[in-house]
Amino acid sequence: MSTTQETTFQGKIDKGLKIEPRDWMPDKYRTHLIRQISQHAHSEVIGMQPEGNWITRAPSLRAKMVLIAKVQDEAGHGLYLYSACETLGITRDELISQLHTGKAKYSNIFNYPTLTWADIGAIGWLVDGAAIVNQQSLRGTSYGPYSRAMIRICKEESFHQRQGYEIMSKMANGTPEQQEMAQDALDRWWWPSLMMFGPHDLDSAHTSNAMNWKIKRETNDELRQLFVDRSVKQADLIGLKIPDPDLKWNQETRHYEFGEIDWDEFWKVINGDGFCNKERLNNHTTAHTKGQWVREAALAYAEKRNNGVNHE
Ligand code: 3HC
Numbered sequence: 001m002s003t004t005q006e007t008t009f010q011g012k013i014d015k016g017l018k019i020e021p022r023d024w025m026p027d028k029y030r031t032h033l034i035r036q037i038s039q040h041a042h043s044e045v046i047g048m049q050p051e052g053n054w055i056t057r058a059p060s061l062r063a064k065m066v067l068i069a070k071v072q073d074e075a076g077h078g079l080y081l082y083s084a085c086e087t088l089g090i091t092r093d094e095l096i097s098q099l100h101t102g103k104a105k106y107s108n109i110f111n112y113p114t115l116t117w118a119d120i121g122a123i124g125w126l127v128d129g130a131a132i133v134n135q136q137s138l139r140g141t142s143y144g145p146y147s148r149a150m151i152r153i154c155k156e157e158s159f160h161q162r163q164g165y166e167i168m169s170k171m172a173n174g175t176p177e178q179q180e181m182a183q184d185a186l187d188r189w190w191w192p193s194l195m196m197f198g199p200h201d202l203d204s205a206h207t208s209n210a211m212n213w214k215i216k217r218e219t220n221d222e223l224r225q226l227f228v229d230r231s232v233k234q235a236d237l238i239g240l241k242i243p244d245p246d247l248k249w250n251q252e253t254r255h256y257e258f259g260e261i262d263w264d265e266f267w268k269v270i271n272g273d274g275f276c277n278k279e280r281l282n283n284h285t286t287a288h289t290k291g292q293w294v295r296e297a298a299l300a301y302a303e304k305r306n307n308g309v310n311h312e
Pocket of ligand 1: 035036039040041043044047074077105106107108109127128131134157195196197198199203204205206207210220270
């Protein structure tokens with residue numbers, strides 16, 4: 001790699017230009033993107049499991065239809081992101097193998113169980129709400145295919161957040177039992193949602209490079225603060241209480257101050273000791289193995305069609 005290439009590359013980044021698959025890029029930029037985009041894609045697909053758990057038990061046909069649509073969207077988001085990742089020179093098989101062997105992570109939020117219907121509301125409201133904050137920022141990421149995938153995904157994500165907040169709003173204004181379920185779900189999902197934004201900036205292994213290469217446009221803590229400020233107001237609106245005794249509005253900074261995240265729990269769950277880690281990965285490897293014939297048939301059909309053999 002010549003310094004000219006590196007200078008040209010950083011010059012494009014500094015000017016806010018997109019880096020495209022055929023452009024020269026430093027190996028470290030490429031591996032950073034493969035790591036982040038692949039984990040993002042894995043998160044979308046694994047994230048289908050906790051919600052899929054309630055499709056057969058949705059309380060109404062409308063609720064079932066909305067949830068099916070949402071879970072289906074997540075699969076599509078995973079595909080956009082796997083496709084964006086493949087433009088960096090890694091195969092889908094390698095990406096899936098990294099997930100199955102534990103070499104690649106996925107967002108630890110999906111290792112928590114969905115115990116009641118209110119959890120589906122809390123996931124849409126908080127988990128998709130956190131994802132929106134993060135993904136809206138990522139629309140400005142320097143890598144072209146990732147940025148374009150984010151723009152598409154963000155269009156659907158706001159529906160996800162709305163349907164979750166609607167569930168929470170209905171339950172928070174429902175019977176005493178429903179109110180209790182909604183508050184219980186908020187109590188269990190609040191802190192893991194804050195963990196979605198990653199470690200504090202000073203403890204983040206990747207944020208300085210990510211900001212220098214404009215892969216990230218805001219830092220973990222900046223995005224987490226945005227999410228807290230937005231979500232506290234939404235909780236107040238429907239009469240739910242954020243489970244944080246240290247939460248308070250700072251009139252000077254115009255932001256909410258909040259308590260410290262349990263980083264031991266964060267790393268414990270990431271390192272495989274969460275409630276559902278094993279179940280999530282076993283489900284994915286089983287489905288992948290059982291789906292082998294579908295992939296083979298689709299590839300065989302595509303090959304025949306590309307070789308001009310018409311079956312009709
Ligand atoms: N869960 C699991 N691992 C996490 C994590 C989390 N919540 N937060 C951070 N980590 C990991 C990082 O992957 C990194 O480990 P690695 O070096 O093995 O990859 C380590 O902790 C240090 O964290 P950093 O902050 O230094 O890492 P990043 O710069 O990559 O920042 C991130 C972490 C903010 C998650 C960033 O990767 C990112 O913005 N990713 C894209 C968004 C994403 O992946 N969201 C996941 C949820 S998708 C979703 O919710 C879908 C919705 O539709 C439901």
